[in-house]
Amino acid sequence: MFTFTYYVSVLTVIIGGSAQFYTYDVINPAQTTLIKWLNQTYSSRGELKTEAELNMVWSMIVSCVAIGAIFGALSTKPLSERLGRRNGLIFNGIFNVIGALLEYLAKPLSSPEILVIGRIILGVNMGLTSGLVPMYLMEITPTKYRGSAGTCHMVAVAFSDWFSMLLALPEVFGGDETWPIAFGFPGITAFLLCCILPFCPESPKFSLLIKQDRVATLNDIGRLVDVHEGQQMYEDLIREKTNSDTNENISVSYLFTSKELRMPLIICVWVMVAQQFTGAAAIFAYSTNMFLNAGLEPQIARFSTLGISIIYFLFACSSVHLIERKGRRVLSLFQLSTVTASLTAMSIFTWAQAYYNIKLASYGAIAALLAYMCGYGIGSPIPWMIASEIFPTKYRSSAVTIAISVAWSLVFIISLAYLPFKQWVGVSASYLPFIIVSAISTCFVYFLLPETRNKHTNEIAQDIQLRSDTIRRYSLNILPSVGSSMGISPSNEASEDMRQHLIPRTKSFNSPSTPPYKYSSFAFTPPGETSENFLTKFWGQKR
Incomplete structure (x- = not known):
């Protein structure tokens, strides 16, 4: 089944990553306290803000997280493919530590501007977290447990929602002098992620399908699951490899x-x-x-x-x-x-x-x-x-x-x-x-x-194609004139392009450290060996 390293990886990612949605809700219970601080800060500068102006500043403080999150979301693809899923999360954790530190320093420095900058940086962190965490969790987990692993992300988000509301209550850390503690708290868990995650495995899918490194893939799988699960997990990866050309x-x-x-x-x-x-x-x-x-x-x-x-x-x-x-x-x-x-x-x-x-x-x-x-x-x-x-x-x-x-x-x-x-x-x-x-x-x-x-993704693609074809044929039966004007004709088969993506193929796989082998959609085996014997010996040597 799963190894100790797998559980450490999941726990580290959801506590240091998913739980950072804490930042989005922590501001709501502390609204009265923060508006009072804003008024005092601007008054000490000799700037008298009207209620409308204070509300405008407050709206900016609240919404700037979403602005940062949009930029973070747009950065998911380049970061996850260049650095990898794991290293992307580590890089993202550094963003969190910086943003949390700025939020903590906003009150001592009497600077609402620093608070806004800190929340924008934390917004970037949340946008990246939204994409990287579910991707990493589901790619390090065997197919039959994939849903539970992906769900852990939202469970941690839900936990962070109520936990942030608890810490930001005036009776806890939401008071006039203690609110920086509530706002800076996420930096602690993000720092732990940056310290622990480098010792956790990379996503096997990234190692095989993006980096084209078979040995690294086997090492990653061997650190995550036992030999039986590892064999099935590796065969699933090979099947996906045969149905796509990841060099593009x-x-x-x-x-x-x-x-x-x-x-x-x-x-x-x-x-x-x-x-x-x-x-x-x-x-x-x-x-x-x-x-x-x-x-x-x-x-x-x-x-x-x-x-x-x-x-x-x-x-x-x-x-x-x-x-x-x-x-x-x-x-x-x-x-x-x-x-x-x-x-x-x-x-x-x-x-x-x-x-x-x-x-x-x-x-x-x-x-x-x-x-x-x-x-x-x-x-x-x-x-x-x-x-x-x-x-x-x-x-x-x-x-x-x-x-x-x-x-x-x-x-x-x-x-x-x-x-x-x-x-x-x-x-x-x-x-x-x-x-x-x-x-x-x-x-x-x-x-x-x-x-x-x-x-698997090819089975899901076939299901989607079947559903869309069924709806298309039904709509043409109901509205034939509309279908004719759009140039759509019913079809009982998937498009040629889609079928090309779904038909299993046999290809050569070249790794820098190994000679080229042939693999099918079900297993990777060197000549003269079964898949089970090869993988058992490989992981046995590593352990």
């Missing part, structure tokens, strides 16, 4: 122009759009107000917000077990349908409370909020791992770059636009865009998202 340098733009990759790209982008339009950012930001409207005291309302964050974390933890039993598609459908129903109920209850002053409606809104957190937590890991599962290795970094960039761009837009939109249309109507997109996304996932559990 694939650009991000190629995914938009390639016909056979268009539908997988649409799928991984749309599930990310669906995730952001569940309204999670708005829910987390205004849940305290909902509790206040229900008649709770301010302190109790803050702790209630912390409570729903813990509920989100617990249900995200349950997805680690459910994702391999029920599959990605089922959990995604459950999340989107539950979120749609919960948001609809919240909209109705807040409308009844605002226009008819029905006191019980506020408690109905809280119940809907709890149901929302349960559904959202179970399906929250899925979008972050879809791109890593449905794309072959040579396209993976480009696909992840696009998906993560879309995600953080939407986070930035929604975080800026939601408050003015809410003030314009009212609280109850402000949920409507999220309800509409979530309902459409439920239908989209039902018809187009394939189940990726325990499947």
